[in-house]
Amino acid sequence: MSSPDNTRLVTTALGAAAAGAALAVAIMKVIDSNKDDPPPRQYLPPIFINDASETQDPGITRRDSEASLLFPHNHEEKMRRRVATRFSIEEENNTPRDSVTVRVPATSANIGPGYDCLGVAVDLWSEVTVERADKFEITGEGEGAEEMPKDESNYLVVGCKAAFETAGKPLPILKYHVVSRIPYARGLGSSSAAIVAGIIAGLVLAGHRLPCWGSEALLQIAAGIEGHPDNAAPAIYGGIQLGIYNGTRWTTERVPCPAGIQMVMFIPDFIGKTSDARGVLKNSITREEAAYNVGRAAFLVHSFCTSNLDNLKWGAQDKMHQPQRGKKLYKYLFPMISAAEDAGACCAYLSGAGPTVMALTSGASGDIFAQREKERTDIHVAKAMMKVAEEHGIEGKLLVTNIVQEGARVIKVVPPFSTGGITYRDNI
Secondary structure, three states: OOHHHHHHHHHHHHHHHHHHHHHHHHHHHHHHHHOOOOOOOOOOOOEEOOOHHHOOOOOOEEEEOOEEEEOOOOHHHHHHHHHHOOOOOOOOOOOOOOEEEEEEEEEEEOOOOOOOOEEEEEEEEEEEEEEEOOOOEEEEEEOOOOOOOOOOOOHHHHHHHHHHHHHOOOOOOEEEEEEEOOOOOOOOOHHHHHHHHHHHHHHHHHOOOOOOOOOOHHHHHHHHHHOOOOOHHHHHHOOEEEEEEOOOOEEEEEEOOOOOOEEEEEEEOOOOOHHHHHHOOOOOOOHHHHHHHHHHHHHHHHHHHHOOHHHHHHHOOOOOOHHHHHHHOOOOHHHHHHHHHHOOOOEEEEOOOOOOEEEEEOOOOOOHHHOOHHHOOHHHHHHHHHHHHHHOOOOEEEEEEEEOOOOOEEEEEEOOOOOOOOOOHHHO
């Protein structure tokens, strides 16, 4: 290699070395300046909205004047913003329908101390078909079909009318047919079932849909008609529901349901009017009674949440309505509760306003007819409850079923919602 080539090679090497040294010095300075800084915090990525008007939720923290931070638990606000930021809102299949069939569950309210605020959906269903017609008519078959009102006072009609009013449309002439498996006026939510089924049927027929997140609009209609959410909420959503009025609207939350629970109910042959059952209650309660029920209701919900079934017995105790109704209306109530719990029930209580007595038992796993009876307590509890009924001369029947996690739903509609591109469950 010639001398000029050597000179150029040496020069290039020296330049590269100088540049590398300078870069190393710069890096060391940065490290020294940051060595006392704390490590960066780990957090879930926020969602920013640039519209200042979209920051009304109290759970949202401002980042600056034009953006807001949305936390993971703000699920209702997320849903509101998701809808608000769409470029266009689809029609959401709002075509009026000619006929619809709705399936709705029975419900059991109060569960002891949860007066007018706690209820559970029962795996016992009625089906209601409502269709456009030339003549108003209500027909029925099954449980309580003869006692069911056949005029516009029927809660099915009341609910349907409320739905059309919400849609801003006049109520057309309709024909109603009920296949009832929910005993009428027995404390199993037959009124709420009719209201909820009527509202859903009316909405479908009118081609109108309601918001749920942040408003629970369907619940507002149903609870507004009844005056409380203890039956309406589980009829709509299923499961165990806790509902309150927050000063602005009715709002609900689902209470976890422990696995393996069964419902054993004694259903007397006579009806119980809610007006009569409320009429025997005092207009005021003592501080001691209030504290008693507050503690039991909290204990009851905690027992469900933790699956501590042994504590249900204490959580289901009550001083607000069961003692008065047991003393004046249902003499068999407390003897039957005691007999059920002595036979192995987790708890027992007056279902709604009565006259049905409900017991919750444990041990079910899968299909009970494939399971050994000795692993469960429902048979022993049922026999104990029937014995008390016989001793008090009360005729009725025993029914064993389960808590159901699903609420009312459409099972048939004309014309159908399913299209060539999208098929819904049961090809609805």
